[in-house]
Structure formats: structure tokens, C-alpha cells
Amino acid sequence: MTETPKFDPQRSAAIRHLLIENVEAEPKRRTSHLRALLAGLIITGVVASGSTALALNRDSLFGAPAPSTGVEVSTPPTPTASVTTPPAQETESPARISVATAPIVPQDIATQPTGPTWSLQPPGLGEPGKLVGSIDISEDYALISVAPEHGADLTSESLPASTSSLSVTLVNTRTGDQVWSREWHWDLEAGVSSADARALVLGTSGRVLVVTTGSENGPREVLDLSTGTAVAAFQPAEPGETLKKVSVVPGDSGDVYATLAQRDDQGDVLPYSLVKRFDPANTTDAQWVTRIDAAGVNVGDSGNDIGYAKVTYYAGDPQQSGNGVLDLATGAFVARPEPFEYYPFTGYTIRSNPDEAGGSSTLTGLDDDGNTLWTRTETGLAQVDEVLTSAAIPGSPRWSTVGTGQFVVVSANGVALVDGLTGSTIWQAALADWKLEYPSVPLRFEAQGDVLTVTNFGGSPSSLVDLTTGAWMGFSPWDISYETSGAEYAYRSIDGQVSAIDKISGEVIWTTDLAADSLFFAGGRLVATEGNTLRSVG
Amino acid sequence: MGTELVNEPALWELARGGDSGAFAMLYDRHRDRVFGQALRLMRSPHDAEDVTAMVFLELWRRRKIVTLVNETLIGWLLVTTNNVSHNFVRSMRRYKAVIDRIPPAEPEGAHDFDRVDEEIDSAGRGRSVGSAFAQLSANDQNIITLCVLEEFSLAEAAAALRIPVGTVKSRLSRAKQRLSALTTEDIQRTAITSGGAK
Structure with missing residues (x-):
């Protein structure tokens, strides 16, 4: 047996030193007194503004709160002005369009299509370093975005870009009508090679937020979903604040919660962040502001209609990091000392708590x-995966699909199908029967009729399982390789050529000549991109 | 679901805010996996060390836009390792001033190349797979790296690469096919050159 090459310790130490120098060489950061502050800081919990009492009544959600030594600070935001931007280019009368409440079922094409029935060119599509995204709004309607792709300058032979752009287009994917389209171009700041700019559908409020992080020059606007016109500028940050992340509060409020890092007048990072919930069209009137006493704070997306989000924070010492839960209704934050994860599945959420030794999971x-x-x-350590359908969740990115209400647990004891609302085991199977090992490789479970397709991402073939009994039916007769699934x-x-394949049998249903860089369902209709063109498939 | 003590999202927040100590901790935390990935693509461990340095320099340069997937940087780091390895010469140009300050590597010759290949993939087939992997496109390498070598979930790989899950699946399948084809070609070529004609 030969020895794996090891990193030369002398060179590693030199690289480490250079990295430290490189970070410290950046102007505007003086970290010495930040670290001094952190050295004396004990973070075991954080108290938030808002109705803590209400939050603590929800013990089943939060569990027992950890001892808190944090200090409460609630800072009212300063007023900011609304900015109106030019109207969107509308090509269809602005009938009100709203986000559907029911899942959007993809419309299969059962027979060989004669050819595309429509095509259009969303701005920026096909340009280098751009990524096309789609958010299902309702049956026949989707929001198509063409956004900067992270890392594009590294894979391109060209020099890093100095400008960036984003386009958002609402399309009727049945007729090909462009309801409206908006486009933004901006200069990137020195040292910034690309920005994260995207469109977020604000629940069922009828609004869309266009937001950029990583570049202060990028677009930040609230749009009317039906017309694309700007409702207001989105101005989340006050002087000394940097917008780190924005997440949507599920439901019809149209609110978001934003994480804002803080700096002092010298530009030094302060050892706390503020999390605010507000209407993005009116950031001056925050519903709540929660201070979290840690320099590093990450607030997760809530997922589903669940009214809380996981928070992780770090105070400069590994011993002083931790997790917590943020109540999105009140802003109350409760630290949780033990590791945990939330899995927001359709109709319910699972909290998983592994014990310290990894011997069991609750x-x-x-x-x-x-x-x-x-x-x-x-x-x-239990691996938990939702059993998925092919139906899309309205208002979510195109790969978010609805669950069946059941989930699969892969543990040392085997595989179990569990009812999400009762927690009762529907059936159990041995790992060996499913040709699996423990811990398991990543798996994806999709239900179709009485068949459960188990896609294996560890290199083994995918399997078919009887959904009613858990009996292993055999490996899939095809390699389950596709661009999108109806x-x-x-x-x-x-x-x-584009082909339709029966997902269970692998039978090719039809094949037609159509060049496509990508295929996906948008508004329940199958569409393709090729170069700068978006078109229907059939 | 992790049980680690270090909270990486928070550590990253601190690092990209300018805390050099936090940045060094991230280097300590991920150096070996980045180095290991670079070894799959570079013939010399010293080149792999240089790639490792450049990946972390990229991490700092691009700190405003780096995103965590499943609360860790490793996906971004591994994809960037592939990209930097692919663009080794260009990346070296960008960071020449910094890389020049790293102590020079011990002299290495053809023997070292052989040794490295042998060390990385001691079995012949393993060596062929490694060689084939290095011939894949950056996109294929990224998919194989995340979904096969690092066992990312479908959703995690999709998030790391910012592509839809369906595209991950299709790219993964094709990348596996291409890897398999290249491996077979390499084995056949090796068989012909090493023992074919008598």
C-alpha cells in the first residue's frame, strides 16, 4: 500500500501566513480590537426584541431555551426614501396574475410534437456567465430570470467582467406571450467579479423582490408581479450596515427578513448582526429588529409555511458557536445548545436531533x-428524505417539488417509510434488500403511482420499490438520466434531439429534432433554451 | 446533519468581514480536501499545493459572492479547485506575486511524477480513472467531484453549482459515461503500450 502525498508542512505554513497577510492587507479592516472584544465575549444565547413570551409558549417548536447571557438591543430603522424606476415593457394587457396556491402539475407531452409553437428572447439569455432560472407562478405562467452565474469568470477565457446584468421576464408558457420584461445593467465595484442578483417571489402577495448581494450597485426593487412595474426601491441597509441575506416570509404578507452585518465608522466589523423583518417596500417600519450578539450570523430560509428559521452564529472561538431558532412572527430568538436540523417537508416539518455520540437521532x-x-x-444518525412528486411548488425555484406527505428514514436499522403527520411507520425494509449500505449515499425518492423510484447518487444504479410494501422490485431498467421530469x-x-421517456420502464415514447441547451418545466409547460432563445417543446 | 463544534457559516461571516484568524481557521479546516482534489488533477503535489493556495486566495478575492451550501464552503472550494486547476497557468499569472513568496518546492523529476501517480492511484485501474478524470471538462469534473467523490446530495450539488436538480442528474449521468469511456480507452491504451505487440 502506498502513502498518499502529504502537504509539505513548511509550504503549508507559508501559505497560511500569506493568506493571513492577504486578509490583513485589505484596507478598511482593523481586526485587532474586534478580536479583543470577542475574546471577552461569552455567547451562549441571544435575546431578541419582540414578544418573547409568545415564542416561549411554543416550546414544542423551540424546546427548552438555553441560558442566555446576551443583551437585548432593538434599533428602530432610520427613514429611507422610496425610488420609482421606469415602467416595465408590457406586451400584454396587465390582467392581475397571482401566485397559485395549489401545486403545479407538469403537463406531459404524450405524442411526438410537431415543433415549437412559440419562441422569444429573454434579455441576456445565452450570454457567457449567465444562468437561466424559472419560478413557477401558476399554471401557464412562469418568471424567467437570466442572472449572473457565480464563478463565471474563472471558467471563461475572458478577463473578469466589470459589469453585470439581470433580466426578469414573466412569460405565458402556453402561448409564448411575454407579459412583461425588466432588465438591469450595472458596474461592478473594484474587486468584485460577479454579484448574486436574483428575483424572489414574495409569497402570495402579488409582488416580486429583485435583490443583489455582493455588489452594492446591483438592482434592489420591489415589483408588481402582474405588470413588472417598480412599486418601490428596496433599501434595507442603513449607514454602516451591509446586506448579507434576504429570505421571504412565507404566506401573503409580502414581508422579508434580512440579515445585516454591522460596521463602525472605521469600517471595522462589529460583533453583532441585526435581523429585521419588514415589508421590502417600506423598510422604515420594521415589524421587529433582533440583535444577535455574534459577528458571524446566518439565518436560514424558513421553507414551507413554517413560521421560524434556524440561525447559526459564531463569536470568534469555536467553543462559542451555536444554533438557535428565530420566530418570524415576533423576532424572538432562542438559542439551542444541541445540534439540530429542520427539514421543511410538505405539510409538516421534521426536527432532527442527533445525540452527541451519534448513537441515536430523535x-x-x-x-x-x-x-x-x-x-x-x-x-x-438518521438520514431523512421526503418522498417527492413531480408537481412544482408555486413561487419556488423550478426544482422545488411537492411531497406526498410521507418521508423515508435511512438509519442503522434499515429503511422505513413514515407518515409525516402521524410519525407512524408504514413499512420497513432491510438495507441489504435495497442494496444499500449504512451510512447511505445521497438518495432521492420520487413516487409515481405505486412505484417509488430511488435515485442513487453514489454511483450505483437507481432502484424501483413497491411503494405499498417496500419490496425492492429491482434496479431501474434505464439510467434515469434526464434534464427534467414530468x-x-x-x-x-x-x-x-429531445426525447420523452417513461420514467418507470425507460421506454422512449418519442424523439424529435430539437436542439436544446436546457429543458425544464415552466408554468407546467415543457420549454427549452437554445442560445438566446426560449421556446416551447411542442 | 452535523455534530461539529465549529459553526462554519458564522466562521465564514467573520472571515469575510476581515478576521484573518477566522480565515486561517477555514484554511486549516479545508486545506486537506482541497489539496486532495487538486492532486486528482495535477501531476505534481507541489502544483497541487500551489492550486490549494490559489483556491484560498480566490476565496478571499470573491468573498462577497461566495455562498455556502448546507452550511459549508467545501462545495464552492472543490468546484473552484477544479476551475483553478483547469486554468492553472492563468491563475498562476494572477497570483504570481503571492505564489512567488511561497518557499520553492523540492526539486522533482520524472521519478516524482511516477511516484505521485502511483501514490494517488496505486492500482492500475485507479490510475486510469484518475487520468480519465483529469481529461474531463470542468463541468464534468465538478459534477463527479460533488456527487460521486464528495457524496453531496442532489440538492446540495444543485445549490453548489446553481443549476437545477434535473440538470445535475443529467450531467452526472453523462459525466459518468464520459469518465467510463475515457477510463476504458486509457486501460486499452495502457494494455497496448505495455504489453500489446509481441
């Missing part, structure tokens, strides 16, 4: 109000 099912539905204990068929594009 799974707790929660409803949208945070009440405990059930509790289970699994042997070892209700019964999967679709793939190879060498200028």
Missing part, C-alpha cells in the same frame, strides 16, 4: 404552528 414532527405532532427515535415522462436532450 425525530420530531411539527405542524406549521410549531406544535409537536409526533416523536421517533432512530438508531444512529408526471409520467422524463425528458432529455442529446445531440440535437
Whole structure:
């Protein structure tokens, strides 16, 4: 047996030193007294403004709060002015369009299509370093974005870009009508090679937020979903604040919660962040402001309609990091000393708490109000995956699909299908019967009729399982390689041809000549991109 | 679901805010995996060390836009390792002033190349897979790296690469096919050159 090459310790130390020098060489950062502050800081919990009492009534959600030594600070935001931007280019009468409440089922194309029935050119599509995105709004309507791709300058032979752009277009994907389209171009600041600019659908409020992080010059606007016109400028940050992240509060409020890092007058990072919930069109009137006493704070997306988000924070010493839960209704924050994860599945959420030794995991099912539905204990570190359907979640990126209400637990004890609302085991199977090992490789579970497709991302073939009994039916007769998945068929594009394939049998249903860089369902309709063109498939 | 003590999102927040100590901790935390990935693509461990340095320099340069996936930087770092390795010469140009300050590597010759290949992939087939992996496009390498070598979940890989899950699946399948084809070609070529004609 040969020895793996090791990093030369002398060169590693030199690189480490150079990296430290490189960071410290950056102007505007003087970290010595920040670290001095952190050295004396003990972070074991954080108290937030807002109605803590209400939050603490939801013990089943938060669990027992950790001892808190943090200091409460609530800072009212300063007024900011609204900015109106030029109207969107409308090509169809502005009938009100709203985000559907029911899942959007992809419309399979059962017979060979004669050809595209429409095509259009969303701004920026096909340009180098751009990524096309789609958010399903309702049946026949999707928001198509063409956004900067992270890392594009590294893979391009050209020099790093000095400008960036984003376009957002609302499309009727049945007719090909462009309802409206907006486009932004901006100069990147020195040292910034690309920015994260995107469109977020603000729940069912009928609004869209266009937001940029990583570049202060990028667009930040609230748009009317039906017309694309600017409702207001989005101005989340006060002087000394840097917008780190924005997440949407699920539901019809149209609110967001934003994490804002803080700096002092000299530009030094202050050892706390503020998290604010507000209407992005009116950031001066925050519903709550929560200070978290840690220099590094990450607030997760809430997912589903659940009214809370996981927070992780770090205070400069590994011993002083921790997790917590933020109540999105009140801003109350409760630290949780033990590791945990939330899995926001359709209709319920699972909280998983592994014990310290990894010998077992406690799974707790929660409803949208945070009440405990059930509790289970699994042997070892349990891997939890939702059983998915092909139906899209309105207002979410195109790969977010609805679950069946069941989930699969892979643990040292085997594989179990569990009902999400009751926590009861529907059936159990041995790992060996499914040709799996523990810990398991990443898996994806999709239900179609009575068949559960288990896609294996560890290199093994995918499997088919009887959804009613858990019996392993065999490996999939095809390699489950496709660009996008409909209700019964999967679709793939190879060498200028698009094919529809039966997802269970692997039978090729039809093949047609159509060049496509990508295929996806938008508004429930199959579309393709090629170069700068978006078109229907059939 | 992790049980680690270090909270990486928070550590990264501090590092990209200018805390050099936090940045050094991230280097300590991920150096070996970045180095290991670079070894798959570079013939010399010293080049892999240079790639490692450049990946972390990229991390700092691009700190405003780096995103964590599943609360860790490793996906971004590994994809960047592939990109930097692919663009080794260009990346070296960008960071020449810094790389020049790293102590020079010990002299190495053809023997070292052989040794490295041998050390990375001691078995012949393993060596072929390694060689084939290095011939893949950056996109294929990224998919294989995340989904196969690092066992990222479908969603995690999609988030790291900012592409839809369906595209991850299709790219993964094709990348595996290309890797398999290249591996077979390499084995056949090796068989022909090493023992074919008698």
C-alpha cells in the first residue's frame, strides 16, 4: 500500500501566513480590537426584541431555551426614501396574475410534437456567465430570470467582467406571450467579479423582490408581479450596515427578513448582526429588529409555511458557536445548545436531533404552528428524505417539488417509510434488500403511482420499490438520466434531439429534432433554451 | 446533519468581514480536501499545493459572492479547485506575486511524477480513472467531484453549482459515461503500450 502525498508542512505554513497577510492587507479592516472584544465575549444565547413570551409558549417548536447571557438591543430603522424606476415593457394587457396556491402539475407531452409553437428572447439569455432560472407562478405562467452565474469568470477565457446584468421576464408558457420584461445593467465595484442578483417571489402577495448581494450597485426593487412595474426601491441597509441575506416570509404578507452585518465608522466589523423583518417596500417600519450578539450570523430560509428559521452564529472561538431558532412572527430568538436540523417537508416539518455520540437521532414532527405532532427515535444518525412528486411548488425555484406527505428514514436499522403527520411507520425494509449500505449515499425518492423510484447518487444504479410494501422490485431498467421530469415522462436532450421517456420502464415514447441547451418545466409547460432563445417543446 | 463544534457559516461571516484568524481557521479546516482534489488533477503535489493556495486566495478575492451550501464552503472550494486547476497557468499569472513568496518546492523529476501517480492511484485501474478524470471538462469534473467523490446530495450539488436538480442528474449521468469511456480507452491504451505487440 502506498502513502498518499502529504502537504509539505513548511509550504503549508507559508501559505497560511500569506493568506493571513492577504486578509490583513485589505484596507478598511482593523481586526485587532474586534478580536479583543470577542475574546471577552461569552455567547451562549441571544435575546431578541419582540414578544418573547409568545415564542416561549411554543416550546414544542423551540424546546427548552438555553441560558442566555446576551443583551437585548432593538434599533428602530432610520427613514429611507422610496425610488420609482421606469415602467416595465408590457406586451400584454396587465390582467392581475397571482401566485397559485395549489401545486403545479407538469403537463406531459404524450405524442411526438410537431415543433415549437412559440419562441422569444429573454434579455441576456445565452450570454457567457449567465444562468437561466424559472419560478413557477401558476399554471401557464412562469418568471424567467437570466442572472449572473457565480464563478463565471474563472471558467471563461475572458478577463473578469466589470459589469453585470439581470433580466426578469414573466412569460405565458402556453402561448409564448411575454407579459412583461425588466432588465438591469450595472458596474461592478473594484474587486468584485460577479454579484448574486436574483428575483424572489414574495409569497402570495402579488409582488416580486429583485435583490443583489455582493455588489452594492446591483438592482434592489420591489415589483408588481402582474405588470413588472417598480412599486418601490428596496433599501434595507442603513449607514454602516451591509446586506448579507434576504429570505421571504412565507404566506401573503409580502414581508422579508434580512440579515445585516454591522460596521463602525472605521469600517471595522462589529460583533453583532441585526435581523429585521419588514415589508421590502417600506423598510422604515420594521415589524421587529433582533440583535444577535455574534459577528458571524446566518439565518436560514424558513421553507414551507413554517413560521421560524434556524440561525447559526459564531463569536470568534469555536467553543462559542451555536444554533438557535428565530420566530418570524415576533423576532424572538432562542438559542439551542444541541445540534439540530429542520427539514421543511410538505405539510409538516421534521426536527432532527442527533445525540452527541451519534448513537441515536430523535425525530420530531411539527405542524406549521410549531406544535409537536409526533416523536421517533432512530438508531444512529438518521438520514431523512421526503418522498417527492413531480408537481412544482408555486413561487419556488423550478426544482422545488411537492411531497406526498410521507418521508423515508435511512438509519442503522434499515429503511422505513413514515407518515409525516402521524410519525407512524408504514413499512420497513432491510438495507441489504435495497442494496444499500449504512451510512447511505445521497438518495432521492420520487413516487409515481405505486412505484417509488430511488435515485442513487453514489454511483450505483437507481432502484424501483413497491411503494405499498417496500419490496425492492429491482434496479431501474434505464439510467434515469434526464434534464427534467414530468408526471409520467422524463425528458432529455442529446445531440440535437429531445426525447420523452417513461420514467418507470425507460421506454422512449418519442424523439424529435430539437436542439436544446436546457429543458425544464415552466408554468407546467415543457420549454427549452437554445442560445438566446426560449421556446416551447411542442 | 452535523455534530461539529465549529459553526462554519458564522466562521465564514467573520472571515469575510476581515478576521484573518477566522480565515486561517477555514484554511486549516479545508486545506486537506482541497489539496486532495487538486492532486486528482495535477501531476505534481507541489502544483497541487500551489492550486490549494490559489483556491484560498480566490476565496478571499470573491468573498462577497461566495455562498455556502448546507452550511459549508467545501462545495464552492472543490468546484473552484477544479476551475483553478483547469486554468492553472492563468491563475498562476494572477497570483504570481503571492505564489512567488511561497518557499520553492523540492526539486522533482520524472521519478516524482511516477511516484505521485502511483501514490494517488496505486492500482492500475485507479490510475486510469484518475487520468480519465483529469481529461474531463470542468463541468464534468465538478459534477463527479460533488456527487460521486464528495457524496453531496442532489440538492446540495444543485445549490453548489446553481443549476437545477434535473440538470445535475443529467450531467452526472453523462459525466459518468464520459469518465467510463475515457477510463476504458486509457486501460486499452495502457494494455497496448505495455504489453500489446509481441
